[in-house]
Amino acid sequence: MSSSSTTSSAAGQGGGTTTIITAIHPDIIQSHILNRLDGPTLASTTCASPQLLSLCNDDCLWKDICNSTWPSTTDPRVRDAISAFPSAHRSFYSDAFPALRHHQFRRETHQRRLPDTVKLISAVDIYYEDKLIYSKVLVTETLSAWFLNTPFRLELLDPKETVPTPLKPDDRTLMARAEERLRVSWILIDPDKRRAVNLASRKAVEVRRHWLTDDIQVRYATVMGDGGGGLVQCAVVVTCGGKEDGGEVRVREVSMYVEEMEGKIVGGKESVEILGAAMEGQRRRSDGEKETEIYEMFLRVKAGCRERKQRREKGLDMVCISAGILIFFAIWIFFMWR
Structure with a gap:
């Protein structure tokens, strides 16, 4: 049975069949599967196959996710800005989420x-x-x-x-x-x-x-x-x-x-x-x-920066006080010996 066949035998005792994803019509995948996924899951789905990568890149899917995740993105000013992104809403989501x-x-x-x-x-x-x-x-x-x-x-x-x-x-x-x-x-x-x-x-x-x-x-x-x-x-x-x-x-x-x-x-x-x-x-x-x-x-x-700053300021205060005392005594000695 080729990889593109629509059905394959299911494992187990049930003996039923299962349909592979590539056999499902793309419109069904988008309207009944992909539009139910959240952003991280949809991003992971793009790695499953080239077909899913193409389907998951539909901007309408990412627009719905962005609007539901961040209602502010429905604002016309934000919508216009997102439209200029390289991959529109998908690029915006990868930046913001x-x-x-x-x-x-x-x-x-x-x-x-x-x-x-x-x-x-x-x-x-x-x-x-x-x-x-x-x-x-x-x-x-x-x-x-x-x-x-x-x-x-x-x-x-x-x-x-x-x-x-x-x-x-x-x-x-x-x-x-x-x-x-x-x-x-x-x-x-x-x-x-x-x-x-x-x-x-x-x-x-x-x-x-x-x-x-x-x-x-x-x-x-x-x-x-x-x-x-x-x-x-x-x-x-x-x-x-x-x-x-x-x-x-x-x-x-x-x-x-x-x-x-x-x-x-x-x-x-x-x-x-x-x-x-x-x-x-x-x-x-x-x-x-x-x-x-x-x-x-x-x-x-x-906190470490604040402590170092306080120590520096304290050190400068001590220098200023010491300098003031020295100047005071220098002036006092000068007038005493005149």
Whole structure:
């Protein structure tokens, strides 16, 4: 029996027959099989045979997966940007779905490419227990002097805008539930370079109370190189708060910024460079535990930098005090012996 035959004897006592995949009409494969697969499974299916590779490359399949995974991709601005990608929605999915692998890069090799980044598109989706509660698209112009010379920080919500959540303020496990059930996707797209990257970690890497407002801050962070041998964290921070009268907890602020090890927010010019390198960097399979481990490593490095800075400042203070004392005694001796 040839490999292209439509049936073959089934093994086992049943004595039935089974149909091989290559004998099924392509329309049936696409409409009844491939459109039921998720992104990772569909990507794996492309390796099964040349026929499946051709069928799995259908952009309609990947468009449906992208739209269901990230509802913000249905926005016309995002849709137009994705259409220019080398393989449209398949290229976009391969950029945005895997987690960003920690990497370093040489800043000098990217300096000449900065003017190419005219704007950045943010496609943001917020979920609670895998149910979408908010979706929005931001477009950020990156060539203005104000943007390039000020700290890079994007705010998703308008000043008076809030987003309701199923969380309750009187829940004793509020912080744990927020950490476990809230999820954010912040995909940054460069439409000119036709690249994208999901900057939010798959799971929250930290949750804590704000020291002043007592709001809950849930952090989704990705650690990457700064181009100079150091590290930065690209942080997506969701701030939630509610009243103590039993009302609902609402998302009050969602921000994204790049922070260096000394705790300062990186400026627009440097951030565009770092994020551009991240878009071209390697990807890896999403792993919440690994992301948390890398973030904790970043915190340890950050604490070490802070301690060294404090020692340097303390040393400089001692030098200044000693110099002041010496000058005082020198002046005092000078007037005593006049």
